[in-house]
Amino acid sequence: MSDYDQELDARGLNCPLPILRAKKALNGMAAGEVLKIISTDPGSVKDFEAFASQTGNELLESTEDGNEFYFMMKKS
Amino acid sequence: MSEKKLCIIATKGTLDWAYPPFILSSTAAALGYDVTIFFTFYGLQLLKKNLTLKVSPLGNPGMPMPMGMDKWFPVIGTAIPGMEAMMTSMMKSKMKSKGVASVEDLRDLCIEAEVRLIGCQMTIDLFDMNEKDFIDEIELGGAATYFEYAGQSDINLYI
Numbered sequence: 482m483s484d485y486d487q488e489l490d491a492r493g494l495n496c497p498l499p500i501l502r503a504k505k506a507l508n509g510m511a512a513g514e515v516l517k518i519i520s521t522d523p524g525s526v527k528d529f530e531a532f533a534s535q536t537g538n539e540l541l542e543s544t545e546d547g548n549e550f551y552f553m554m555k556k557s
Numbered sequence: 558m559s560e561k562k563l564c565i566i567a568t569k570g571t572l573d574w575a576y577p578p579f580i581l582s583s584t585a586a587a588l589g590y591d592v593t594i595f596f597t598f599y600g601l602q603l604l605k606k607n608l609t610l611k612v613s614p615l616g617n618p619g620m621p622m623p624m625g626m627d628k629w630f631p632v633i634g635t636a637i638p639g640m641e642a643m644m645t646s647m648m649k650s651k652m653k654s655k656g657v658a659s660v661e662d663l664r665d666l667c668i669e670a671e672v673r674l675i676g677c678q679m680t681i682d683l684f685d686m687n688e689k690d691f692i693d694e695i696e697l698g699g700a701a702t703y704f705e706y707a708g709q710s711d712i713n714l715y716i
Contacts, residue, residue: 495656497584501666504587522656535588 483542485517485553486510492521492549499525500532503554507538510556515541518552526550563590564710566703570602572610572645572660577716578603579663586670593706594667595698597677601684604676604691608660611645623647668694675702 489506491499499520506516518529526543529552533540542553563585567578578600582592596604603610614620614635622644626634634640652659658666667674674695681688681697688697696702707713 493656495658497580497587498656498658501583501587532588 483553484515486514488517488519490519491525492519494520495522496524496528500528503529503532503552504536507554507556512556514556516554516556518554520550520552521548523550525552529554561590561712562706562710563592563712563714564703564707565592565594565714565716567594567596567600567603567716568598569716570599570610572612572648574716575603575608575610575660576663578714579660579667581714582672583663583666583670586667586672592667592670593673593675593710595675595677595703595706596680596695598680601676601680601686601691603660603664604674604695606690606692610660611641612648613641614644615641620644664692668692673706675706 487506487510489502491502494502499518499522503516503518510516518525526545529540529543532538533554537557539555539557540552541555542551544551563582565578565582569575578594582594585592602608612620614622616635649659674692675698676691676695678697678699680686
């Protein structure tokens with residue numbers, strides 16, 4: 482995993498909370514900074530792709546390890 | 558990116574149907590949409606300070622019930638006194654265990670994201686509702702107010 486500036490633990494949260502928490506975290510970050518998100522919601526894989534394409538933030542990485550999903554989101 | 562607009566009419570006042578308008582609105586706001594929800598008829602229940610929303614299996618054959626109750630209870634079983642309270646408490650605990658936000662939390666997130674909440678004035682008059690029972694963040698309006706937002710929206714939903 483590459484470097485990141487802030488981490489968001491969204492484990493145990495269901496739709497749409499991981500997206501809403503991520504949005505809130507990104508609001509407090511500077512352009513170009515990277516947010517790492519950990520989620521257990523399988524739906525968040527598709528949703529973070531959709532979130533990135535609609536908000537302009539860049540989804541650098543989307544990986545899976547067992548029941549956990551990891552995302553790297555770069556703020557636009 | 559130019560701001561898109563979403564407008565929803567919320568007409569239902571049960572626990573299950575409280576979710577779609579608040580989930581979609583909070584998510585749309587996070588995606589950068591300008592969002593308006595117009596609450597009419599039973600939808601006004603979603604704006605009460607104290608939410609006492611219930612879910613009912615009555616007249617709802619699509620509702621999954623625990624322990625195969627939908628199989629061995631005849632339709633009339635869903636009308637047994639106490640069934641509504643039981644299903645409501647089971648639904649709430651299931652939602653909590655699956656990490657689904659409460660309606661209160663989702664509504665707060667909508668307010669925080671500046672989702673516009675408009676209560677239907679006619680409904681309030683019709684049912685003699687007390688404006689003091691509603692949260693402070695709402696505006697009141699009528700059909701023309703709805704169209705003021707609906708006419709400029711990219712997406713309009715009736716829920």
